[in-house]
Structures are given as C-alpha cells and as structure tokens.
Amino acid sequence: DAGVTQSPTHLIKTRGQQVTLRCSPKSGHDTVSWYQQALGQGPQFIFQYYEEEERQRGNFPDRFSGHQFPNYSSELNVNALLLGDSALYLCASKPGQAVGYGYTFGSGTRLTVV
C-alpha cells in the first residue's frame, strides 16, 4: 500500500519565481494538509484541504495557495518566491476530518530558493 507520495523530491528556484509542489495522499485518505519545515525547526501548518476546499489555514501569506482535485491529490503553489521560503515541504493525509486519526506524512519536497 503506497503511502503519501510527493513530487518532486528536490528543486531549486530563483527568487521571484513561482513553484508548484504535488501530493498524492495515501489510499483511502481524503484530507490533505501541507506543512513547511525550515531547517532545524518543527513543521508549521500551512493549510488543509477537504472536499476540494481549503478548510483551515495557518499563518502564511496569500503567496501560498493550494488546490485539491476530485481524486484527493493536492498541489501547493508558492508565488513570488523569497529566500526564506527555502524549506522542506511536507504533505500529510488522513481519512476524514477528525484530528484523532493522525496524519500520514510524505517524505517531502526540498525547495531551495537562490
């Protein structure tokens, strides 16, 4: 059973560019969240998608946006990249909305902004 799949695994972008990261949730999971993990820090919640709608958002600017597709996969878009956006971006999925299920995390996308 495949877990959470993220692509690409690594990428390098130039300041000011835009980037799209992709996530396929674990089979049977319909809720997807995105987290940003800066080097040496714990993950920080960006937003969550359920039924193709953004349900909750963390303290991130509008440059960060997302989408969820009918097959539950998701994209994270970041516009006007800043050097400070360099981080590991983690996708997590779970079945349903209840927080008690606990998330399954992917291996992440390492974004470097130069």
Next chain:
Amino acid sequence: AQSVTQPDIHITVSEGASLELRCNYSYGATPYLFWYVQSPGQGLQLLLKYFSGDTLVQGIKGFEAEFKRSQSSFNLRKPSVHWSDAAEYFCAVGGNNAGNMLTFGGGTRLMVKP
C-alpha cells in the same frame, strides 16, 4: 493558542541505555497528542498517539509515552535504545478546538553512542 515545547534540543545516550524525551504542551481543552520521528532527509513517521483513556500509550519500535494532565506533559520513553533510533523526534498537539491542524515542537535530536 496552542503550543508545544521540547526543552532538549540534543540528547546523546549510549546504546542499550534508557531514554526519555520531554514534551510540554499548552492547549485550552482536551488535547490530542502525538510523537513523530524523522530520519535525515525523510518525512515524519507516527510513533504513537493519545486521545483519551489509559494515560500510558504504547507505540511502535518499543516506544511508550505517558500523558500527565497536571504537568501538561507527554514524555516519550524507551527502556533500551538501539543505534537505529538515532533521529529527530517531534511532539505535536491538536484537538477539536484547533480544527485539524497540528502544532509541533521544535524537535529533539537523538544521538546514540556505540
């Protein structure tokens, strides 16, 4: 606002020795508590979770954690550490009051001496 504090940034233990990683949380209602482990360059793997009931929770890889409401703590323990346990450990809190987001601590990096 919810928060998690992991007071120890780095811990070094000898292989075979016991381990305790500390976690203190702040949450305004009944918390859902999690411990995740992250190996270098990898995503997060769920070790265990606590919602209610028995305050001593058993997880994977021989780990356990004890919820102490009076101390707002959820410390992770293992009686005998193996070299393969070297990794970063994250404590996280969530709950119905917070929607579906998890708030993570800053992590504790565990090193294991042979």
